[in-house]
Amino acid sequence: MTDINKTILEKAAGPSRLHPDEQRRFLETYSERVIASCSLADAREKALLQNFPTILTDSSDHFQPVFVKISPSLDESYQLQYLKMTKEQGIVASIVSDDCKNSPFGLIIHTDHPSGIDPTDMRLQYSQLFEEENKAPISKKPSLWKRLFG
Template sequence: MTDVSKQILEKANGGLKLNPDEQRRFLGTFEERVLGYADLETANDDKFQKGYVSILESLKKETQPLFVKISPQVEFDKQVFYLKQSKDADYQATIVSEDHNSSPFGLVIHSDTPVQASEKDLRKVFSDLWQEKEMEKAPTSLWKKWFG
């Protein structure tokens, strides 16, 4: 017979968890479900914020449904932006609790089933967001046109 008080304590704490360290690292989900992640520096980057909608559209093609988890360590205005854009694209998005402060990630996009992704770092997958656009050719001045 099992100890009743032990069962009560386990149930009160949410039961037994599989891979609790992995879940803490990936903001409460398993690594096998993760489609992409962004570390804190990347999640706070303006270039990543500008390309966020295109990232969601690209990942939408791979699997459905998508879930977005946002770290509480991401800047507040960016948290709100990611939350709003995710909700507008019909994805479930949450800002996770302070329990996941040890996570190195600022943003995790995952599914509810295991997925195969060769590269999960969004900064590497969407590296074109960080490439500088070629400078447009500066217009020649009026003096150069006239005097060569």
């Protein structure tokens, strides 16, 4: 028979979690389950917003099931955009609790089993998607002489 006082104290302390610091860092999941991740700054970039459906499709082609965790530190407009994109793909997404506010990640795409992917950074995994954005032509200003005599 268990002591009722001990049980009450354990339940009052909250759920017992395995590696709670790791789960807070990786937005309530384990590091070995992460398929792709990005920082808060990267999650705010236009290039990632445009290419996120492609990344989701690629992830769901290789892993089943796929989940998306969104940081509570991300602005609400970005949170809603990412939620909408994941819903359109039929993937479960959630904005994690405020316990994860100190996480360096803005988005985590993960599965329910070890993924074996290293590195998980989206910029490294999908560098070709981000290079297209960076290859925008740089307009060169004409020199003063060309403007005057050209």
